[in-house]
Amino acid sequence: MENALQNIKVLDLSRVLAGPLGTMLLADMGADVLRIEQPGGSDDIRHWYPFVEGESTYYMAANRNKRSMTLNLKTDKGRALFEELVKKADIVVENFKTGTLDRLGLGYHRMKSIKPDIILCSITGYGQTGPMNQHPGYDPVIQAVGGLMDVTGEEDGEATRVGTPVVDIMTSHYVAISILGALRVRDQEKKPQHIDLSLLDVQVSSLANIASSYLLKNHISKRSGNAHGNITPYETFQCADDPIMIAAGNDRMFAQVTEVLGHPEWAKEARFTTNHDRIRHREELRGLLQSVFIQKPATEWEKQLSNHGVPCGAVNNIQQVFEHPQVQHRQMVKTSEHETLGEVPSVRNPITSNDKTLPVDSAPPLLGANTKEILEGTFGFNDESIRVLKEEGVV
Structure with a gap:
């Protein structure tokens, strides 16, 4: 090409x-x-x-x-x-x-x-x-x-x-x-x-889904920081050193998150079973997840979650980006x-x-x-x- x-x-x-x-x-x-x-x-x-x-x-x-x-x-x-x-x-x-x-x-x-x-x-x-x-x-x-x-x-x-x-x-x-x-x-x-x-x-x-939400439902989206307005957990959590981004886009992935965190019972609770339930109890869920993520470094959580098929990644600064093994392997520079x-x-x-x-x-x-x-x-x-x-x- x-x-x-x-x-x-x-x-x-x-x-x-x-x-x-x-x-x-x-x-x-x-x-x-x-x-x-x-x-x-x-x-x-x-x-x-x-x-x-x-x-x-x-x-x-x-x-x-x-x-x-x-x-x-x-x-x-x-x-x-x-x-x-x-x-x-x-x-x-x-x-x-x-x-x-x-x-x-x-x-x-x-x-x-x-x-x-x-x-x-x-x-x-x-x-x-x-x-x-x-x-x-x-x-x-x-x-x-x-x-x-x-x-x-x-x-x-x-x-x-x-x-x-x-x-x-x-x-x-x-x-x-x-x-x-x-x-x-x-x-x-x-x-x-x-x-x-x-x-x-x-x-x-x-504006993509934000535009569609307004045009079809007259819904005006609001700021939600690093969280997703319609999916959770789909946001950053502070680890022992750096924050990590988690994108658990479905119920199966959420169950994998709870497995890695050592609390598989959370995925079976009525308030967290489906994404709709989790959205309604977002703050409660976030508090539980954050209490565990803070116990280990971001890289350790990233390795464990990735091994369980959960999209995630440490929040890198620019130096870390160019030192990242995948970026170097792809010869981006x-x-x-x-x-x-x-x-x-x-x-x-x-x-x-x-x-x-x-x-x-x-x-x-x-x-x-x-x-x-x-x-x-x-x-x-x-x-x-x-x-x-x-x-x-x-x-």
Whole structure:
């Protein structure tokens, strides 16, 4: 699968996370992804802490396997060069505010007149249409507006955002999925397509059972901390050292939990026999289970419960994640050569196909690292003409 998108050319005008992560997925599958930024840089993520010798680790997480070019789309020459690139491209990805490309004279109608089968993927906070289509949308704001924060956090605590930018990450997956679908349609119908992806739409679609509970039963879900609102025991318990997550999703698994804890009689009590009973007596059950879990370390409980077929796991910090034997066995960390930092590690694409993982061919590029080669190879510019373009602020 590593060359599934070989010969597919992507012009990546996106910034920050959802767009760059999405195009990185395409690059992992072999697409030629060219990042295009303003001279001097236009991606805020380049300036986000922490840094390694001046390079943002945040930027490094979203831009492997790509090339980089600077191009000023606010200049006539810059727009003309971009249009020439569009002629040779399959896909353009952007996440400007709605209408920005049109104001630059480079909107969808212009692009499809240049390349009749172009695929344009536009990513915004709230979509191309609607009363909020001009509002900027950042991940934590969308988590708030889209209902995710309201169901995240302790029952008696405040609404809490998820610890990673999950809306951006989910949206990046839809960037890749929608583009793959669009490529399939293009190959059949030879028509241009404009994909309209909204972070809010993605977040609302991810509400899953919470949305279904409301739409079908008018039930408004509430925060329940690490517990599941509809299943128990399906939560964390403090062990002698660290907490452990238990996901006993059915009555059989609950019986196995009680067996491991040395109290098989609990599974036979009327108040705990079925999940419905356990939900009604949640606090009583939790107290009983917690009184036993606290007696041994999390790793010991994890081993015993796993041996009895109960889904569980210690709550690991980031260091423990990368030291985890399963993570190491799956070789989730790959290295690549960076122009200034040397060999750098990154988390690989999780896809494994026919026992092969997708390669990490190149580290995230420095700003404009490939500008000269593109100007020479694609446009035939010489050193003097490139110097003039730089002086004029075009590249």
